Amino acid sequence: MxxxxxxxxxxxxxxVLIALIGWFSMMFIKGKRLIRxxxxxxxx
Amino acid sequence: xxxxxxxxxxxxxxxIMILLMIINLVNILFNSPLVPIQQWAQKIFYYxxxxxxxxxxxxxxxxxxxxxxxKTKNYKYxxxxxxxxxxxxxxxxxxxxxxxxxxxxxxGKAWTWEPRLTTTFVLFLxxxxxxxxxxxxxxxxxxxxxxxxxxxxxxIDVPIIFISVRxxxxxxxxxxxxxxxxxxxxxxxxxxxxxxxxxxxxxxxLWIRTGILSLKVKNQ
Numbered sequence: 001m002x003x004x005x006x007x008x009x010x011x012x013x014x015x016v017l018i019a020l021i022g023w024f025s026m027m028f029i030k031g032k033r034l035i036r037x038x039x040x041x042x043x044x
Numbered sequence: 045x046x047x048x049x050x051x052x053x054x055x056x057x058x059x060i061m062i063l064l065m066i067i068n069l070v071n072i073l074f075n076s077p078l079v080p081i082q083q084w085a086q087k088i089f090y091y092x093x094x095x096x097x098x099x100x101x102x103x104x105x106x107x108x109x110x111x112x113x114x115k116t117k118n119y120k121y122x123x124x125x126x127x128x129x130x131x132x133x134x135x136x137x138x139x140x141x142x143x144x145x146x147x148x149x150x151x152g153k154a155w156t157w158e159p160r161l162t163t164t165f166v167l168f169l170x171x172x173x174x175x176x177x178x179x180x181x182x183x184x185x186x187x188x189x190x191x192x193x194x195x196x197x198x199x200i201d202v203p204i205i206f207i208s209v210r211x212x213x214x215x216x217x218x219x220x221x222x223x224x225x226x227x228x229x230x231x232x233x234x235x236x237x238x239x240x241x242x243x244x245x246x247x248x249x250l251w252i253r254t255g256i257l258s259l260k261v262k263n264q
Contacts, residue, residue: 004083004084005082005083005084005085005149006083006084008084008085008088008145008146008148008149009084009085009087009088011145012088012091012092012142012145012146013069013091015138015141015142015145016091016095016138016142019134019137019138020245023134023249024058024252027252027253027256030256031252031255031256031259034256034259034263035259
């Protein structure tokens with residue numbers, strides 16, 4: 001009988017997905033921190 | 045104004061990217077055939093190979109940015125080189141993680157010191173050195189110059205990884221590559237769509253990262 005490697009695939013998919021979500025979250029936080037000083041300059 | 049325009053484009057880019065990733069996943073799950081013996085493990089390649097492709101593309105951009113920086117001394121190329129090096133390393137790490145998951149299913153062990161795996165690991169180590177240089181290299185002008193030179197030299201490893209399957213004798217190889225062209229159409233269509241999706245994702249990430257690095261310089 002052939003072994004079903006579905007778990008291996010899902011594991012791979014989740015790793016790629018979590019890494020990408022992590023990267024985008026990190027960039028979002030970095031971007032926000034950099035934009036904030038500009039906002040305070042205009043008084044908004 | 046700049047931030048608003050950047051935000052609007054960013055939002056559009058991210059929405060398009062999420063849609064592409066969902067279509068890609070549906071394609072992989074339902075529109076590609078299961079290969080005998082490997083079954084679902086083969087589908088790992090729809091993520092593993094595109095990650096490797098964008099990593100190599102990224103290191104090629106580091107090479108071009110390095111040459112352009114040394115030629116023009118324009119720091120926008122230095123920022124591009126740094127952003128591309130970060131993304132290249134990010135995708136290399138994904139390659140080094142997803143590869144062993146496939147290998148543990150098919151080879152029965154996660155890692156062997158065969159040429160392609162070893163040279164990819166060496167590439168990761170070289171770029172770890174690149175970031176150490178960026179962090180602890182001293183004066184920014186000197187760091188930028190050295191990083192550009194290291195980025196150019198480090199690229200030598202990329203063609204070595206690519207040809208490693210043919211370069212070393214077949215007895216020490218465990219990698220599939222040459223048979224890829226002989227796969228049925230269902231597999232190739234999904235594979236090329238995945239390659240396209242990851243390339244688009246890469247350029248979106250590069251655009252975001254260079255944007256943030258430029259913003260950082262503007263704020264200083």
